[in-house]
Amino acid sequence: MRLLGTPTSPYVRKVRMVIHELGLAERIPFEVISLAENQDLSANPLRKVPTLLLDDGAAIFDSPVIMEWLDAELGGGRLLAAGGPARWTALVANAMADGILEAGGLVRIERLRPEAERAEPVIRRQSAKIEAVLQRLESESAWRKAAEPDLGQIAIGAAIAYLHFRLPDLAPKAATHPGVAAWYEGFAKRASVAATAAPPA
Template identity: 35%
Template sequence: MKLTASLTSPYARKIRILLAEKHIPCDLVVDSPWETATSVPALNPLGKVPVLETDEGEAFFDSPVIAGFLEALDIPPHFIPQDGLPAVRVRQTEALADGILDATVLAYLETLRPAEARMQSSIDRQFDKIGRALSRLEEQLSGEFFHGNRISLADVAVGCALEYLDLRAASLNWREHYPRLKAFQASIGERDSFVSTRPPG
């Protein structure tokens, strides 16, 4: 298999962590859709990473879809529960974490605009979304993991989202306001899969 990804993409990092945790061999092709010569649109018409290509040549894109594909391979450990409702709960937490990523990306892109064209109200709106999502996650977390007594896709997604805030929205200082999430990140961030996929710089 082959994964096309940017080293700073938190969506791609989520998949790289799952591959590492499951010990699935996969070639990493570093490609950013922001580069002029990128090959990403040829793989994903939406022009986004990650994209996973199977040995048979089929391409899967969008990180929740790729995560579902990896689970369908039935290679342990499993990161999505087999039962319907527990699986939905894990995927909802993943969606909340991905929503934090979406808002962080939008706010970061706004900061790259020239000062005279930058809309602070747009940045504030995204930061409000992030704050509400973090508050919900803080309330939801009652133990070492978000769902059950072992790591799931929800934990991977939240871990990636929190560290992406450090990279692109450090001014939020989220650790000062969310002690449970702070402890969660300190723990999950020590896993080899997180250490080995941490973005450069």
């Protein structure tokens, strides 16, 4: 079994954090591939990373599915409650985290364009989504109640790490999002965060 990915993809990082949190890093090697060459991605018709390749050649994707597969099949369900409010809170948190990543990706694409070609309405609209999610995470704290991170917390942690990495002006700040910023300060100290950081450019 191996995880195919790129070192800077936040979707890949989320899955790698789960692998580390479950103590599976030795068992599931991380294989860096080039998206341009589509190496080894034929098992995933979407040709996206992360893709988890199983020993029988089957592929598990996309990131929320891989996270659940790892936890259910190899993790004994430690990171996601089988049912009840904790399960749905974690899955909705994961959806909000992916929303940050999708919106953040669109903002970044625009910001990388020459200034004259940037679609400012896209930047405003997508930045507003990120801010709305951060406000929701601030005002509804159920997702961060558990002392040990679950899949929802890991996804949110990976999304906030992405904001600090690529779009620091949109990341949560102590002055404006004190609960989220304080939670992330603690989360960022975890070994799984250090082990999955992108190498310096």
